[in-house]
Amino acid sequence: MSIQTSDTSTQLERDTTTETSTASTLETIRRLQRSYDELTGPVRVLHEDVAAGRRDVREWDLDERTAAKARLDALALLEELSTDRGFSWSDIARLSGVSVSAVRKWRSGEAPSPERRRDLARLAAFVDLLDEIAPVSDPASWMLMRLSDSHTATAADLYLDGRSHDLLEHAQGHFGVGELLERWNPDWRDETRSEWEIVTAADGERSIARRS
Amino acid sequence: MRRATGYRFWYVFWYRFQYDRSVAHYPLREVFPNAPLEFVACEIRVPTAPKLVRNDTFEALTDALRDDFPIPDEEQIQTLTVIGAKDGGVETERRYRFLSRERTASAVVARNAITVETTDYQEFGDFRALVLTVADAVATTTNIVGIERIGLRYIDEVRVPGEISDASDWRGWISDDVIGALGIADGYTPDALQTVLRLAGDDSTSVVLRYAAMVGDGVVGDGPLRRRAPATSGPFFVIDTDSYRTSMGPAMEDFTRDRIAAILDVIHEPIGTLFHRAITDRLREEFRRK
Amino acid sequence: MALLASPDDPDDLWQAVGDEVPAHRMLMQGDVVVTDDGPLLVVTHACSMRRGAELHDTQMAAPIEDHQVSKWDGSYDWMPAPGAPVPDVDNPAGLLRVLRSVDTSLLVSGERVAVMSNLGIQLLQQRLAHHLTRVAIETAELAEHCAPILSEAELHEDWMGALGAYAEPQFHDLLDTDDRKLRSWLSDPAKRPQAITTVRREIRRRRDG
Numbered sequence: 001m002s003i004q005t006s007d008t009s010t011q012l013e014r015d016t017t018t019e020t021s022t023a024s025t026l027e028t029i030r031r032l033q034r035s036y037d038e039l040t041g042p043v044r045v046l047h048e049d050v051a052a053g054r055r056d057v058r059e060w061d062l063d064e065r066t067a068a069k070a071r072l073d074a075l076a077l078l079e080e081l082s083t084d085r086g087f088s089w090s091d092i093a094r095l096s097g098v099s100v101s102a103v104r105k106w107r108s109g110e111a112p113s114p115e116r117r118r119d120l121a122r123l124a125a126f127v128d129l130l131d132e133i134a135p136v137s138d139p140a141s142w143m144l145m146r147l148s149d150s151h152t153a154t155a156a157d158l159y160l161d162g163r164s165h166d167l168l169e170h171a172q173g174h175f176g177v178g179e180l181l182e183r184w185n186p187d188w189r190d191e192t193r194s195e196w197e198i199v200t201a202a203d204g205e206r207s208i209a210r211r212s
Numbered sequence: 213m214r215r216a217t218g219y220r221f222w223y224v225f226w227y228r229f230q231y232d233r234s235v236a237h238y239p240l241r242e243v244f245p246n247a248p249l250e251f252v253a254c255e256i257r258v259p260t261a262p263k264l265v266r267n268d269t270f271e272a273l274t275d276a277l278r279d280d281f282p283i284p285d286e287e288q289i290q291t292l293t294v295i296g297a298k299d300g301g302v303e304t305e306r307r308y309r310f311l312s313r314e315r316t317a318s319a320v321v322a323r324n325a326i327t328v329e330t331t332d333y334q335e336f337g338d339f340r341a342l343v344l345t346v347a348d349a350v351a352t353t354t355n356i357v358g359i360e361r362i363g364l365r366y367i368d369e370v371r372v373p374g375e376i377s378d379a380s381d382w383r384g385w386i387s388d389d390v391i392g393a394l395g396i397a398d399g400y401t402p403d404a405l406q407t408v409l410r411l412a413g414d415d416s417t418s419v420v421l422r423y424a425a426m427v428g429d430g431v432v433g434d435g436p437l438r439r440r441a442p443a444t445s446g447p448f449f450v451i452d453t454d455s456y457r458t459s460m461g462p463a464m465e466d467f468t469r470d471r472i473a474a475i476l477d478v479i480h481e482p483i484g485t486l487f488h489r490a491i492t493d494r495l496r497e498e499f500r501r502k
Numbered sequence: 503m504a505l506l507a508s509p510d511d512p513d514d515l516w517q518a519v520g521d522e523v524p525a526h527r528m529l530m531q532g533d534v535v536v537t538d539d540g541p542l543l544v545v546t547h548a549c550s551m552r553r554g555a556e557l558h559d560t561q562m563a564a565p566i567e568d569h570q571v572s573k574w575d576g577s578y579d580w581m582p583a584p585g586a587p588v589p590d591v592d593n594p595a596g597l598l599r600v601l602r603s604v605d606t607s608l609l610v611s612g613e614r615v616a617v618m619s620n621l622g623i624q625l626l627q628q629r630l631a632h633h634l635t636r637v638a639i640e641t642a643e644l645a646e647h648c649a650p651i652l653s654e655a656e657l658h659e660d661w662m663g664a665l666g667a668y669a670e671p672q673f674h675d676l677l678d679t680d681d682r683k684l685r686s687w688l689s690d691p692a693k694r695p696q697a698i699t700t701v702r703r704e705i706r707r708r709r710d711g
Contacts, residue, residue, distance in 0.1 A: 021363070021365070021420060021454050022253060022254075022255045022363025022364065022365040022454045022455075022456055023253035023254075023255040023327050023329065023363065023365050025289065025307075025322065025325070025327075026253060026320065026327060026329060027436065028251055028253075028329070028367075028431070028432055028437070029253070029365065031431060032367065032431045032432075032450075032452065035424075035426065035428075035431055036406065036422065036424060082698070082702055083699060083702040083703060083706060084699065085695065085699070086694070086695025086696060086697075086698040086699040086702075087695065087698070088652075088653050088656050088698060089656055090517070090619060090620045090652070090656070099513055099514060099516075099619070100516075100517040100518070100619050100620075101513070101516065101517065101518060101519075101522060104517075104518060104522060135288075138692070138695055138696065140695035140698075141691060141692045141693070141694065141695050141696075144691060144694075144695075145691045145692065146646075152640070152642035152643065173287065173288040173289050175287065175436060176285040176286050176287035176288070176309060176436075177285060177286055178283065178284070178285030178286070178309075178311075179285065179436060192642075194642075194643060195643075196639065196643045198646060198647055205549060206549070206647060206650075206689070208639070208643060208644070208647050
């Protein structure tokens with residue numbers, strides 16, 4: 001309940017809202033503003049709490065979606081990932097933790113084991129969630145491209161290391177690439193540094209040259 | 213904290229004063245061993261310059277800021293909060309963040325603002341120098357048309373050893389001039405308190421002060437900057453000071469080191485004075501304790 | 503720390519072995535072919551095997567010998583090929599020291615017994631580069647470079663498998679349409695998935711339509 005004494009107070013309220021106060025776009029201040037806005041009782045607005053809350057909801061969401069996808073047969077899931085999303089068979093194999101040979105067998109009708117089927121379903125669910133909640137134009141290329149130009153790490157690498165939630169949070173914009181990679185591997189800067197880049201050579205074909 | 217059994221009540225006041233800068237201010241430029249200052253930011257708002265968020269600018273800034281901010285990062289910020297509706301007006305804005313090695317300070321460059329923030333503020337001279345370093349670096353990469361606004365934001369989280377079971381227990385620590393509204397609450401349990409003031413100064417300067425009695429782990433979080441010390445859970449009092457100067461239209465200031473330094477000095481001046489007016493001697497003693 | 507990489511599981515080297523090998527798959531770097539001249543490992547770089555859609559007249563190959571490679575890091579003369587079902591060879595490995603030029607027709611008329619996975623091809627490229635120049639390049643760096651041709655090979659295989667050998671010219675026509683639009687999409691990691699969905703949808707349309 002707020003008591004507005006005059007038009008001046010409305011203007012004051014506007015002036016002190018996030019758009020116009022100093023550094024309002026920084027996460028710290030936004031959080032502060034939210035806690036001011038919610039000040040009707042004891043308020044806990046700690047970053048980790050908010051993040052943990054988000055994470056719980058998302059984990060549940062991903063699990064629910066995985067269960068839904070797992071009801072589809074392997075052929076349908078493979079069709080979805082390849083034809084609708086544009087993953088190559090070797091990408092699908094890698095991201096579901098199996099050999100390309102296994103994917104080939106699934107394509108010819110052989111049924112995957114329940115665990116492998118669940119991995120496939122989880123991949124499809126993850127991609128759906130990524131597409132839905134993050135302003136990523138193409139989930140497949142986002143997953144397979146380098147996160148940082150001068151380092152070899154890709155979102156696919158992180159996905160395989162169990163970082164799907166960090167990836168989703170990052171894709172939504174809650175933190176940047178540096179933070180994402182830091183959470184995955186604190187030594188990422190050294191360990192995944194790329195000394196090479198792809199260039200177009202004099203014959204018009206692509207070559208790999210040392211970074212200048 | 214004891215929950216209100218009676219009538220839950222909170223109240224917000226708005227005032228407007230003419231800020232008289234001739235009033236004697238506290239000469240105290242003390243650096244407190246146990247200071248409550250958790251976060252300081254300086255934001256320089258400029259007319260939108262898309263070049264600021266281009267890749268080549270990022271590389272140039274990474275180089276230029278290497279000494280103070282060796283860790284470069286890129287963020288995508290959603291500027292509208294329609295979550296789940298991808299085409300429902302969710303815009304993303306790219307900005308760059310350059311962090312210090314200890315991750316207690318960073319410089320953030322967006323298309324219309326340059327912000328330097330820290331959770332490890334020692335004294336104004338150092339912070340001012342850091343802001344100017346960043347401004348210099350930005351000026352070498354992009355021709356900035358001018359300054360629309362410069363602001364300094366100081367956020368204190370005050371914690372005291374005594375018991376605070378409701379907002380009225382802040383009496384004696386926080387000046388009655390700030391929490392005087394509590395006088396109304398006799399017979400009631402004030403769960404929360406928030407006061408907002410805007411003070412208009414000379415020459416397009418203003419100070420917005422917010423005071424709030426809160427409970428929790430603090431409002432300054434642990435990312436992307438690290439807090440200087442982990443927060444303890446419990447009641448705390450926020451003193452949020454936003455001192456700024458706007459210069460729009462024909463009066464727009466030039467984006468030069470000299471003007472930025474001069475304006476910073478001007479908007480910094482009232483901050484200490486107003487802070488000290490908001491607290492009691494008892495609290496000052498508490499800050500002096502090691 | 504190993505200079506050259508090795509697979510966690512030898513099976514990861516292969517995309518298909520024995521009966522699984524699709525007959526119509528494009529000849530590719532890493533293929534193990536049993537020819538009239540003995541078993542050979544194709545080592546020409548994936549991107550250098552063809553001019554347009556046509557294979558060059560000759561390719562580079564390494565003979566497959568029976569050689570138990572004790573460790574992947576070390577034995578730099580060899581490209582281990584464990585699991586390739588080469589007749590009468592228990593421990594197949596390509597001897598890189600004896601690289602030679604062979605007629606493409608020899609390879610095309612031979613029996614292909616194993617096709618390498620993308621990982622296998624990267625390992626082969628790494629070992630080749632090192633053998634020839636002693637320069638060791640991480641496989642992650644090599645991966646993106648041949649991704650376009652390997653994607654094309656995969657799509658080609660799907661096309662032929664679904665629509666038959668007679669449909670092959672139409673595959674290349676599709677990739678060349680609009681000033682080679684799909685080919686350039688395949689070269690661009692940001693657009694590659696779009697190229698893949700376009701071709702796959704076209705396969706579905708022609709097969710079902």
